[in-house]
Amino acid sequence: MSNEAEPWRAAPVQPPFPVDRIDVWQICLDAPESAVDLQEVLARDEIGRAERFHFTRDRQHFVRCRSAVREILGRYLGIPAQDIRFSYEANGKPQVVEDQNPQQLRFNISHSSGLAVIAVASVRAIGVDVEKIRPDVEYLELAERFFSTNEYQALSAMPSNQLARAFFACWTRKEAFIKACGDGLSFPLSEFSVSIDPDAPATLQEVRTDPRAATRWSLFNLVPQEGFIGALAVEGPAQTIERWFFNG
Numbered sequence: 001m002s003n004e005a006e007p008w009r010a011a012p013v014q015p016p017f018p019v020d021r022i023d024v025w026q027i028c029l030d031a032p033e034s035a036v037d038l039q040e041v042l043a044r045d046e047i048g049r050a051e052r053f054h055f056t057r058d059r060q061h062f063v064r065c066r067s068a069v070r071e072i073l074g075r076y077l078g079i080p081a082q083d084i085r086f087s088y089e090a091n092g093k094p095q096v097v098e099d100q101n102p103q104q105l106r107f108n109i110s111h112s113s114g115l116a117v118i119a120v121a122s123v124r125a126i127g128v129d130v131e132k133i134r135p136d137v138e139y140l141e142l143a144e145r146f147f148s149t150n151e152y153q154a155l156s157a158m159p160s161n162q163l164a165r166a167f168f169a170c171w172t173r174k175e176a177f178i179k180a181c182g183d184g185l186s187f188p189l190s191e192f193s194v195s196i197d198p199d200a201p202a203t204l205q206e207v208r209t210d211p212r213a214a215t216r217w218s219l220f221n222l223v224p225q226e227g228f229i230g231a232l233a234v235e236g237p238a239q240t241i242e243r244w245f246f247n248g
């Protein structure tokens, strides 16, 4: 049973393994003073990625995010953050390697404008997306180009003062779904539809290539901070969602 209106709370130091539960953690990435030390918990390939960022702030955000993700996953798995090993699916979705993960802990990460969200479940595929609601976007132009016909028409009928939130609600619901599937942008965005009303429950309405998909996946709204909007997609029926702040 989902509980979309529940507040975000301080996280327990030792979270129980998320059997029949989804945990969503939000992480503030603006902590530059600790970024150098945090780098020590990253693997060599992650340090290589960090070094390739052009802007210091982006590098610090990446390092802080990966360090926090390692710390969080380590708490569930009983493994020190620096010892966790990731493997990557064909389209880049990270997972904890099988030999460290017998109970199939699943996770997904999203970041936007200094805020990261990590969603954690067990066994079931999971995807999360968060976006800062930006005013400088040609909402209808982008929707016509990328969204399904149904979504574009529904968005076109929204009052103009609700357009930004509706656009980003639709965007994050679509992203969360393709991230749960793990396909990335190889999944055509116009081939499936989600609900677009940001104040109503998130739903997967139709997947053209898979008529049963809408009954196999659950979507949920996430509002981690004022000015941000997000969504969570998980395989199977609704479950309890816990929302936690990561405090290092």
Ligand SMILES: CC(C)(COP(=O)(O)OP(=O)(O)OC[C@H]1O[C@@H](n2cnc3c(N)ncnc32)[C@H](O)[C@@H]1OP(=O)(O)O)[C@@H](O)C(=O)NCCC(=O)NCCS
Pocket: 062, 065, 091, 092, 093, 094, 108, 109, 110, 111, 112, 127, 128, 129, 130, 146, 170, 171, 174, 175, 178, 179, 180, 181, 182, 183, 184, 185, 189
């Ligand atoms: C990579 C992608 C899966 C998500 O990218 P994004 O929305 O820009 O970025 P997010 O912050 O939400 O997610 C990035 C994280 O997703 C994870 N990820 C990478 N590939 C993934 C995949 N195929 N499936 C699921 N998760 C993936 C990674 O952990 C990554 O974080 P990291 O680089 O710090 O390790 C892909 O969908 C993409 O490139 N999207 C572009 C955005 C777009 O055009 N959206 C249109 C929406 S209508």
